[in-house]
Amino acid sequence: xxxxxxxxxxxxxxxxxxxxxxxxxxxxxxxxxxxxxxxxxxxxxxxxxxxxxxxxxxxxxxxxxxxxxxxxxxxxxxxxxxxxxxxxxxxxxxxxxxxxxxxxxxxxxxxxxxxxxxxxxxxxxxxxxxxxxxxxxxxxxxxxxxxxxxxxxxxxxxxxxxxxxxxxxxxxxxxxxxxxxxxxxxxxxxxxxxxxxxxxxxxxxxxxxxxxxxxxxxxxxxxxxxxxxxxxxxx
Amino acid sequence: xxxxxxxxxxxxxxxxxxxxxxxxxxxxxxxxxxxxxxxxxxxxxxxxxxxxxxxxxxxxxxxxxxxxxxxxxxxxxxxxxxxxxxxxxxxxxxxxxxxxx
Numbered sequence: 001x002x003x004x005x006x007x008x009x010x011x012x013x014x015x016x017x018x019x020x021x022x023x024x025x026x027x028x029x030x031x032x033x034x035x036x037x038x039x040x041x042x043x044x045x046x047x048x049x050x051x052x053x054x055x056x057x058x059x060x061x062x063x064x065x066x067x068x069x070x071x072x073x074x075x076x077x078x079x080x081x082x083x084x085x086x087x088x089x090x091x092x093x094x095x096x097x098x099x100x101x102x103x104x105x106x107x108x109x110x111x112x113x114x115x116x117x118x119x120x121x122x123x124x125x126x127x128x129x130x131x132x133x134x135x136x137x138x139x140x141x142x143x144x145x146x147x148x149x150x151x152x153x154x155x156x157x158x159x160x161x162x163x164x165x166x167x168x169x170x171x172x173x174x175x176x177x178x179x180x181x182x183x184x185x186x187x188x189x190x191x192x193x194x195x196x197x198x199x200x201x202x203x204x205x206x207x208x209x210x211x212x213x214x215x216x217x218x219x220x221x222x223x224x225x226x227x228x229x230x231x232x233x234x235x
Numbered sequence: 236x237x238x239x240x241x242x243x244x245x246x247x248x249x250x251x252x253x254x255x256x257x258x259x260x261x262x263x264x265x266x267x268x269x270x271x272x273x274x275x276x277x278x279x280x281x282x283x284x285x286x287x288x289x290x291x292x293x294x295x296x297x298x299x300x301x302x303x304x305x306x307x308x309x310x311x312x313x314x315x316x317x318x319x320x321x322x323x324x325x326x327x328x329x330x331x332x333x334x335x336x
Contacts, residue, residue: 054250167332
């Protein structure tokens with residue numbers, strides 16, 4: 001099927017945005033709470049919105065807030081971002097058989113708003129839409145609500161009392177926990193590497209190690225466990 | 236509070252890394268077809284990373300915060316409802332922070 005026999009890019013974008021409206025609406029709640037958590041962690045409204053606009057990943061953004069302190073630990077933030085965003089690499093690999101048309105630059109621009117819901121939409125596409133248009137439309141719906149929600153949350157924090165803001169500093173941990181629950185539900189077969197990583201991180205947190213070292217050692221322990229487990233089940 | 240330049244640098248760095256992750260799988264995958272064999276590793280990594288952030292952060296929490304986390308995760312496990320679980324957790328944090336202090 002050539003691109004000319006499909007819906008136009010704009011029509012496909014609209015279809016993608018419409019299909020993804022539910023995810024976009026539910027993501028607004030996360031965005032509002034991210035805005036509150038970000039403001040509680042010391043980010044300005046502009047910085048919180050800029051983080052949502054450039055990063056656009058709930059798990060990665062909530063994780064970053066856990067390390068947001070003076071001076072900023074760049075290495076830890078970088079390691080955390082790479083490890084948590086590695087899931088996005090997996091999603092982009094899954095797009096290879098579906099998105100093959102248009103220039104590489106256009107495709108990469110579209111991938112800048114790649115997330116699970118719009119990637120799944122492309123993979124399950126039945127109607128003759130342009131896959132990149134659906135990806136961009138679905139992604140834009142979530143992107144706009146994510147930024148708007150962050151703005152509302154970060155602005156709303158200004159009307160809270162200092163006690164309330166202080167008590168919400170732990171909100172980020174609650175949301176990382178909920179995201180972890182979603183990850184477990186979507187792929188529970190990896191419970192052993194995740195458990196090993198968690199136990200290793202718990203043990204190492206009693207030593208005076210930098211967070212990036214704790215993260216790298218713990219993730220390595222978990223992934224080695226996963227590789228050994230996969231080899232054992234193959235044998 | 237961190238100074239503006241440091242914060243902006245960190246935000247743009249994280250944004251650049253996230254963009255690289257979003258595009259690298261596709262770019263490498265169209266060049267090297269056998270990248271699929273690393274799929275199990277990529278599937279396990281984000282969960283491992285989240286656990287290494289969640290567990291030490293949870294251990295640093297007060298009893299009230301740990302209680303909020305326990306109720307949130309329990310609600311999430313049984314209902315799979317983000318809205319309900321969020322409301323429960325945030326309500327406990329706010330109630331504890333404002334009325335119990």
